[in-house]
Amino acid sequence: MDDDLIPSVFARDCASRGVLANVTGRWGGLALAALHEGSFRFNALRRRVDGVSEKMLAQTLQALERDGLVRREVQATIPPRVEYSLTEFGTRVAAKFVELIELVEGEIGTAREAQEAYDRAH
Amino acid sequence: MDDDLIPSVFARDCASRGVLANVTGRWGGLALAALHEGSFRFNALRRRVDGVSEKMLAQTLQALERDGLVRREVQATIPPRVEYSLTEFGTRVAAKFVELIELVEGEIGTAREAQEAYDRAH
Numbered sequence: 001m002d003d004d005l006i007p008s009v010f011a012r013d014c015a016s017r018g019v020l021a022n023v024t025g026r027w028g029g030l031a032l033a034a035l036h037e038g039s040f041r042f043n044a045l046r047r048r049v050d051g052v053s054e055k056m057l058a059q060t061l062q063a064l065e066r067d068g069l070v071r072r073e074v075q076a077t078i079p080p081r082v083e084y085s086l087t088e089f090g091t092r093v094a095a096k097f098v099e100l101i102e103l104v105e106g107e108i109g110t111a112r113e114a115q116e117a118y119d120r121a122h
Numbered sequence: 123m124d125d126d127l128i129p130s131v132f133a134r135d136c137a138s139r140g141v142l143a144n145v146t147g148r149w150g151g152l153a154l155a156a157l158h159e160g161s162f163r164f165n166a167l168r169r170r171v172d173g174v175s176e177k178m179l180a181q182t183l184q185a186l187e188r189d190g191l192v193r194r195e196v197q198a199t200i201p202p203r204v205e206y207s208l209t210e211f212g213t214r215v216a217a218k219f220v221e222l223i224e225l226v227e228g229e230i231g232t233a234r235e236a237q238e239a240y241d242r243a244h
Contacts, residue, residue: 007227009227010172015230015234016223016233020223024147024151030131030132033131049132050132050133050134051134066236067236069236087236089232092225093222093225093226096222096225099221100142100215101131101138101142103214103215104131104141104145104215105129105131105138108137110211111137111141111211114188114189115190118190
């Protein structure tokens with residue numbers, strides 16, 4: 001994207017599409033939503049985001065840190081303690097994502113009925 | 123997920139996680155955001171969502187239709203005209219997703235600065 005242009009996720013080369021992809025990727029949104037509840041150490045976060053592998057969570061957190069959404073803090077204890085939390089930008093994005101999650105969770109009955117109707121018809 | 127339980131995207135087997143994955147998948151969110159602007163025929167939608175292949179867009183629309191977010195209407199013209207639009211549920215989800223997109227687009231400068239700082243440090 002040229003700096004002169006208005007950012008648009010619809011344009012394939014716009015940087016905003018990359019950030020959005022990290023936010024909404026397989027694990028990115030769930031990690032953000034978990035961190036919206038508070039800061040976590042790596043293993044505790046992994047337990048919260050049920051089903052994520054160690055490798056995928058590490059990659060997800062790196063991408064979110066690089067985008068300025070997640071802060072990684074190493075505390076000088078022995079052994080060192082690594083804690084993940086949201087930045088100010090991350091907090092705003094996570095809050096919006098949590099709203100999306102709550103909408104989907106609240107309408108899961110609607111979705112299931114639609115799925116059953118679709119599967120009968122196809 | 124048991125019907126008795128509160129739906130939770132954090133649980134790996136919860137149906138809401140599947141719907142959320144379709145909404146926020148590589149192309150799902152962009153397709154919803156495009157349809158939030160109005161109904162589209164397949165090829166027009168494909169042009170709007172820059173970079174999506176025919177196959178991926180077809181699969182994306184099928185998944186969104188199955189979840190009850192997108193309506194597919196075949197008009198009895200020759201040749202038949204197929205139009206995609208949002209359901210009431212889809213409109214609410216798309217509106218929330220558009221808010222998320224606007225937040226990310228509006229803060230793309232924050233994200234880019236963070237990316238540059240991260241890349242210098244790593």
